[in-house]
Amino acid sequence: MGAILRVRFHGNYLTGGLVFCLLNFLIASLVLDSRGLQAAEVNVYSGRKEALIMPVLNRFTEQTGVTVNLVSGKAEQLRERLIVEGRNSPADLLITADVANLHRSMVAGLLQPIESEILSRRIPLIYRDPTKQWFGLSLRARVFVFAPDRVGRGELSTYENLAEPKWRKRIAVRSSSNVYNQSLIASMIATHGITNTENWARGLVANFARSPQGGDTDQIRAVASGEADIAIVNSYYYGRLMDSSRKRDKGLVEKTA
Secondary structure (H helix, E strand, O other), X not given: OOOOOOEEEXXXXXXXXXXXXXXXXXXXXXXXXXXXXXXXXXXXXXXXXHHHHHHHHHXXXXXXXXXXXXXXXXXXXXXXXXXXXHHHOOXXXXXXOOHHHHHHHHHOOOOXXXXXXXXXXXXXXXXEOOOOOEEEOOOXXXXXXXXXXXXXXXXXXXXXXXXXXXXXXXXXXOOOOOHHHHHHHHHHHHHHOHHHHHHHHXXXXXXXXXXXXXXXXXXXXXXXXXXXXXXXXXXXXXHHHHHOOOHHHHHHHHHOO
């Protein structure tokens, strides 16, 4: 293994047996040197919150005896750190979120292919890089959260539908500088082309209830308060509110769907 094994694994909300198994297979494939001897430790750079990923890494250590050295940070910070460290980086594995971050890491030359029969068999082609520079670990959806007293379920259908005039001044979404929305736009371009996507984006912007601000949870709060009728958010933000025991969070769930 070279100075840095530049492999990136796309992870979101790391919980569950499947995630553990896939991550286990991946790390195990990294801790074998060219002679087939198992390394004593592996260095993981992670853009996911430590509280979410540590249970998975701890289980890996329990089952293999391999120590996992974790460095946590935001995706942009970790990417810059890898660039600065160059070939002297101790990193073996990067876990990050969103395909845009994976693409940026690949363009920056921070990735290299990994050959793994298990990963190739377990992960569908659509969720891994054709050149095997990254593998998708888990999925999330970018969904609509709405006020059920002002929006009927039957009124909601597609992203394309959100550009229609009936949603004028009713939609809340975070800034387009955020990677989540950039990936959404990229998927629209891949499906409909640049011109059609530009036209759709103009219609969507015309329907904003307010200037983009805050994170995904702030968009849900805007719907609950009546400032907007629909919010575009990642699914797990709403899931965390549903799981929360805090009265404030329960209030948001009661007023939205």
